Amino acid sequence: MTRLLLEVSDVRAEALDVLLVELRAAGGGPLEPFEPGAHLEFELPNGLIRHYSLTNDWRERDRYVVGVGRAANGRGGSDFIHQSLRRGGRLTASAPRNNFALDPAAASYLFVAGGIGVTPIMSMVRRCAAEGRDWRLVYAARNAQRAAFYETLRAFGDRVHFHFDDQAGAVLDARRWLATRSEGQHVYCCGPQPLMRAVREGAAHYPPDCVHFEYFVGTAAKALAEAPAAGTGEGEFRVDLKRSKLSLVVPAELSILEVLEANGVKVPFSCREGLCRTCETTVCEGEVEHRDYVLSAAERAESKTMMVCVSRSRSAVLVLDR
Ligand code: FES
Known part of the structure; x- marks a missing residue:
């Protein structure tokens, strides 16, 4: 896996409780290219792993710009960046990854952003504007002071609706x-879980491959009370971690392992395909949808453990020994 050593070249306030962090290759030189919607996975000096979306123009090769909102009930990722990150500081990150790519075949784009969820959408808006594509953005925030990129977006006139x-x-x-x-x-939707849930329901008449979500899994716990029963393991469910004392929502698009990693819970892994048993985790409560290739029929029936890289939950809540 490519790891990048990045140096902070600028940190500035973009809105209330939102910082923009500009990063360049430590020692100079071009950076790995990225496409709109991409994010970086950071290893913060306090040991936490966090994912932040790239907000700048995809054609820039000399810098990455990420937006970081201060999480009200965060576990130290955004607090560290807001309080301790300074120009000249260094961070290790993955190469850009993209689970939220623009489909070039779309006839038009409706972006729906809530709060800090506007960050991946900013790079998409830049691309659409540069290429003369048909797009609109609906951007919700608690108030104008908290709306990142407010002035930049206002310049697009009635393509952007602020709420x-x-x-x-x-x-x-x-x-x-x-x-x-x-x-x-x-x-394309990114924002708090209630907004994404409303968009998922409101877009039920869209073909499934025309609706795209980017999850800020670190804030997903807000939706705990609304987490529905998953039934088949296809949908969203909740995991409660006994030792870490965390409750996390696992969206349909992410594995348990990815959600744990994004929240700083270290889990050993290797194949990430249910083949090696490295991520095997003890199940304390709940009904598992086993999707691995390593458990025997008897082990599946007992369901004392599961492979968190691929397996999911049939029950609304799964309690794991992590
Ligand atoms: S990482 Fe190999 S089975 Fe999960």
């Missing part, structure tokens, strides 16, 4: 924006 909860007296009604769909339109 501020304090002015509207209510949260964004995402379904209203999704009620009608033009042929070939794709939806």
Whole structure:
């Protein structure tokens, strides 16, 4: 796995509780290219692993710019960056990864962003604007002071609709924006779990491959009370970690292992395909949907352990010994 040593070349406030961090290759030189929607996985000096989306123009090869919101109930990732990161500091990160890529075949794009979820969408907006594509952005924030890139986005005129909860007296009604769909339109959504849930429901009439989500798994715990029963293991469910004392939502698009990693819970792994048993984890409660290739029929029936890289939950909550 490629690891990059990056140097902080600038840190500045972009909005209330939102910092923009500009990074360059330590020692100079070009960086690995990225596409809009990509993120970096950082190994913070305090030992935490965090993922931050790239916000800048995808054609820039000399810098990465990530936006970091201060999480109200975070576990030290955003706090570290807000309090301790300074110009000249160094960070180790992965090469850019992209689980939220723009589909070039889309006829048009409807972006729905909530709060700090605007960060991956900024690089998408830049791409669409540069290439003359048809796009709109609906951007919800608690108030204008917390809206990152407010001035930049205002310059796009009526392509961008701002929704501020304090002015509207209510949260964004995402379904209203999704009620009608033009042929070939794709939806891209990033924000708090309730917003993503509303978009998922509102876009139920879209073809599934036309609706895309980027999860900020570190904030997913806000949705615990709403986590539905997964049933088949295909959907979202909750994992409670006995030793770490964490409750985390595992979205349909992520594995348990990915969610644990994103929240700083170290789990040994190797294949990430259910083949090697390295990530085997003791199950304390819940019904597992086993998807590995290593457990015997008897072990599956007992279900005392599971491979968290591939297996999921049939019950709404799974309690693991981690
Ligand atoms: S990492 Fe190999 S089985 Fe999970």
